[in-house]
Amino acid sequence: MNAPVWLPIPPDEIDGLPEGPDYRFWDGGADGDQEFPGDPADCVLYVVPYMKRHPVKTRPLPGMRRLQVVQTLTAGVDDITPALAGLPPGVRLCNARGVHETSTAELALTLTLASLRGIPDFVRAQQHGHWQGDFRPALADRSVLVVGYGAIGAAVEDRLVPFEVARVARVARSERTTARGPVHPFTRLPALLPEADVVILCTPLDDTTRGLVDAAFLARMKDGALLVNVARGPVVDTAALLAEVSTGRLTAALDVTDPEPLPPAHPLWTAPGVLISPHVGGPSSAFLPRAKRLLADQLTRFVNREPLRNVVLTTGTADGP
Template identity: 70%
Template sequence: MTTDVWLPFEADEIQGLPDASKAGFAYRHWDGGADFPADPADCVFYAVPYMKGGEVAVRPLPAMTSLRVVQTLTAGIDHVQPGLPGLAPGVQVCNARGVHEASTAELALTLILASLRGVPRFVEGQRRQEWRSGFYPALADKSVLIVGHGAIGSAVEDRLTPFECARVARVARSARDTERGPVHPLTELPALLPEADVVVLCTPLTEDTRGLVDAGFLARMKDGALLVNVARGSVVDTAALLTELESGRLIAALDVTDPEPLPAGHPLWHAPGVLISPHVGGSTSAFLPRAHRLLAAQLTRFAEGRPLDNVVHRTAG
């Protein structure tokens, strides 16, 4: 049986990995470079390079004929999805639940507060030496709608609690109850959107959510509402959003865009009322230690034949 494990970090950087000789592993370091570290056919556990794009992520998959686990270091698996149909049946695909929630929720709150309280305007005022005082919106007493109430959406709600919001509503693929209240199904979005001052997108990118935020979705948002996207750029129809921004009816704070990276000269850069961060929701000092702990824990389970955590898909072959 082949036992190569491909890691995007050097194995000696990760505390707690199973001893290679005892587990029968051969740790191979590959972070998306042109040359593979070994024959992909010998890889049984593939930890996908982080932030290297979908083309890199799927490149070795067709040759990974012995593969049993694909472990992403992202909350979503959309970047590896195109390579999964060619894999053998029963390959487990695991996401990075537990790695990005805190950092992404921090950024979501940062974008909400910065947009509402006028921070971009203050920065521009400082650059021009202009004192831009006045009244600005507060998050207090606002109604917030979280679209996508998985681990990240729940973490965003945790951080909203001290800000005295009037209401927090939750939407996910299917209805369920939480300690804080009901999670509504996607089918109830049309009724919930007009009530929200802030709409936060945390949903994974799937065929159901691609283009979810289209002209109809945006038209249902109340005048002056803030759209925050920490999900994936393709969840939003960029052209439809630009129409609303340029009219001044809505404002937006975007950590992700479509296209991405956003090219120079794109009209979204200069649209009124938009704040853009360069997809840095998970790229913080918290990432490496949490990613290392995840890989060590998953490989320990794998070596011991125990069920893996964070299994979100199994290939059908």
């Protein structure tokens, strides 16, 4: 096999890559204008650069006429899927399931605890030298609803259990049973929302989840409840959320927003009871070793013509663009 494979991590830094492919490094460059490492038409497997702007990530795709696999280093693929429409049929899109669960679940718990215990207020008080005590809710004895119970949602529950929460309810697009209990369908949300003290969003963004958290969803949440979003910004109707947090009825902890990045003058920045982190669920020290292991395993499967992991869709089929 000596076909080019484009990697956003230098190949000599990835242990376990199989022999055979012609590995070429391309991450788009600091400004997104890095020259291609060869003719895109020759590339057979493209690993999408991580944490780059959408135009950078998709720039080579129109010329990749021999492409067989697109591998993202993100769990969500909503930004890449539309760019696959011009590719030949049979191209498999694979996501990075197994890479981000640990880091994203850790941040979901961090945001939950920080918001409940009032850490942002303490930080502001520290900046002014104020010793400001307060009586705040604990995570212990709270009821938590996890919306989107895939690998990340399950990892979030793993981290909730030691905190002695009263109950974890799980919701996903498909109803099923797990070792920890039932996973309810989205149709059960109206009944489950009023019971939750904390609602954690982990669902992928697609046509069924865009705007899922609208005014009606938020109105069903109990007074004083906390909404945590580590999914995608457009899962939440920003105007509807602002209306609720502005009254103080709900609070929110958001790692993702709509729009994103959040403009400096946007009212979410100063809305009461809102904690914002700049989409940092994935980028942590946990990312790189897991990403390298995924790539080594996936390339080994590709070279040996074994089934690939994490195939989300295949172009030219019913599930693809």
